[in-house]
Amino acid sequence: MDNPPFKPAVAQTRGFDKLAGMLSVMSAQIEAALRESNAPAATLVETAHAMGQATQTIAKSLFDFSGSPARVFQELMLLHDDMHARSSKAATAIQFHDRLVQCLTHVSSSLSLMAEFVSSADASSTEDWNALRDRIRGLLSMEEERALFDLLSGAPESSGAKPARAASESGKIELF
Numbered sequence: 001m002d003n004p005p006f007k008p009a010v011a012q013t014r015g016f017d018k019l020a021g022m023l024s025v026m027s028a029q030i031e032a033a034l035r036e037s038n039a040p041a042a043t044l045v046e047t048a049h050a051m052g053q054a055t056q057t058i059a060k061s062l063f064d065f066s067g068s069p070a071r072v073f074q075e076l077m078l079l080h081d082d083m084h085a086r087s088s089k090a091a092t093a094i095q096f097h098d099r100l101v102q103c104l105t106h107v108s109s110s111l112s113l114m115a116e117f118v119s120s121a122d123a124s125s126t127e128d129w130n131a132l133r134d135r136i137r138g139l140l141s142m143e144e145e146r147a148l149f150d151l152l153s154g155a156p157e158s159s160g161a162k163p164a165r166a167a168s169e170s171g172k173i174e175l176f
Helices: 006-036 038-064 069-118 126-139 143-153
Strands: none
Touching: 006 038, 006 069, 006 126, 006 143, 038 069, 069 126, 126 143
8 A cells, every 4th residue: 555645755855855956056156156256356455455556656746746747757657557457457356246246146036936936836846847947047147157057957958058168267257
């Protein structure tokens, strides 16, 4: 004689295994985004410090202008070139922030979809899990996110899964 309570427990275990897998994907997204924040944050701090030094150089040069205009002009031009290069780096670092916020927004949306799904009555069928996976993947706008999602979620090759990018490309910022 079949034991009816056993069958739902098996289905529930499979569902929780799938839930754990999806939550692992989301956790990996958050961890990767946080690791990537160190270098751009350091760039912003360094740029802000350099801007402070630049204002001191400008003030000093203005006081010195009466004694040697040619030297002051050269110093100001060097300062201009340096600050122009640093401002480009700062702009890229700020764009990183936008990318980080975008990634964490995707994670938050995914968690909301997961919570909605788990609370529904149909959270155990393979088709429903596949539909949820496809829906969450559809939220992702960056190719790197989709590649990581495909790798960690066990998405079948036929669903458009592509191999993850080389590690050397993982830190590149997409300019908007």
